[in-house]
Amino acid sequence: MKKIALLTSGGDSPGMNAAIRSIVKTCLNKKIVPFGIFDGYQGMIDGRGKNMKYSDVDNIIQYGGTILGSARCKEFLEIEGRQKAIKFLKENEVEGLIVIGGDGTFTGAKILGQEMNIPIIGLPGTIDNDIYGTDYTIGFDTALNTVISAVDKIRDTASSHHRVFFVEVMGRDAGFIALYSAIASGAESVLIPEEITDIPRLVENIKNQNKGRRSTIILVAEGDDEGHALDIMNKVRPFLLEYDLRHSVLGHMQRGGSPSVQDRILATRMGNYAVDLLIENNSNITIGVRGTELITCSIAEAIKEHASPDLAYLKLIETLRTK
Ligand code: ATP
Secondary structure, three states: OOEEEEEEOOOOOOOHHHHHHHHHHHHHHOOOEEEEEOOHHHHHHHOOEEEOOHHHHOOOOOOOOOOOOOOOOHHHHOHHHHHHHHHHHHHOOOOEEEEEEOHHHHHHHHHHHHHOOOOEEEEEEOOOOOOOOOOOOEOHHHHHHHHHHHHHHHHHHHHHOOEEEEEEEOOOOOOHHHHHHHHHHOOOEEEOOOOOOOHHHHHHHHHHHHOOOOOEEEEEEOOOOOOOHHHHHHHHHHHOOOOEEEEEEOHHHHHOOOOOHHHHHHHHHHHHHHHHHHHOOOOOEEEEEEOOEEEEEEHHHHHHOOOOOOOHHHHHHHHHOOO
């Protein structure tokens, strides 16, 4: 293996830079040329990439985002777009590819691998944690820390004014962020796509838990079946006229920020392992973590299966709710 290309794709996540740094440094130390492609599959189609040096990855481990840039690339969905990408990889004599991204990125990688004989390794980079074949994705832990720091602040003001707050967090298809941050912030309720939201029950819970308390926090995943935080607040309002209801959408701040220790270490280990796997002739697999061990899973399986949070966590919130 003489040359390995790498790219970041889909939504960015904190820790992608740590992964890039680890891949580049591992390659250079093993006398392999690391070839960075800009803006995900779009850069592959447009022919934008460069051989990377140690100096390219100096002082990047602490930054969120991705120095290579990322993109959602429609052209890559079509064979004509992918043919341009394949031409670019061949012209640059790329012998292995590492993609860092989510489900969509892995799907693109699988199709590319079928159309071009090139070994590909996928690293799970998404704040949503919704990738099969790993307990944690790169960026999830940082996003959780960002969310709980915001919810702690909302709690301060909610408590001062006896307010009920509906806080919306990211998670169109999965409730990992909402559920984990609900536990970590001591939220009274959480609404996630994996469970059907029962509005009358939510109203009862708010009434019960609000007795003698100065605030109530309800975390809402953006993909909840009853709608966004604002929709849900409006649905319960007629039954809670005496309550001061507010909502807050945390939005894109959840994607940014300096990566946590856990994300930096995870990304660094996974990046290093990806290069080793390519050197050992592995192909079409994703890397994950189970406990403290790094594991692998076929790309096909990773995109076929759906990752869901442990619903025992919901029960834990229920058990701890003030009765
Ligand atoms: P996120 O967690 O942020 O959603 P993601 O990797 O799932 O990350 P997507 O936008 O779904 O983000 O996918 C990234 C890119 O992968 C797409 O913009 C597209 O270029 C490519 N891709 C996704 N699905 C396919 C597909 N079916 N065929 C070819 N390429 C695809």
